[in-house]
Amino acid sequence: MMNTCVFEELWNVICDRMENPPEKSYVVDILTHRKGIDKALEKVGEESTEFIIAAKNDDYDQKVYEAADLIFHLMLALKGCNVNFSDVIAELERRRN
16 A cells, blocks of 8 residues: 555645745645635646646656646645545545445
């Protein structure tokens, strides 16, 4: 089984950036954008499209890169709409049984 602690660590960084915004932060820029949640959702759409294109091609590293971008931006969107990532993990665990 792989170590999924990176998801928890990343979620904690996202939450910390929103609670203690540094002067320059991509996370804060996306989640406090004038478009509101729409900015984070646009990024999920953009990254989904980029992943789909990568998945149709032969470049394995690009598929991995775009999948990571998609997951990261999905996590931002979850934060932006007040869904806790641990609840998503719990739902996946329920589906596993």
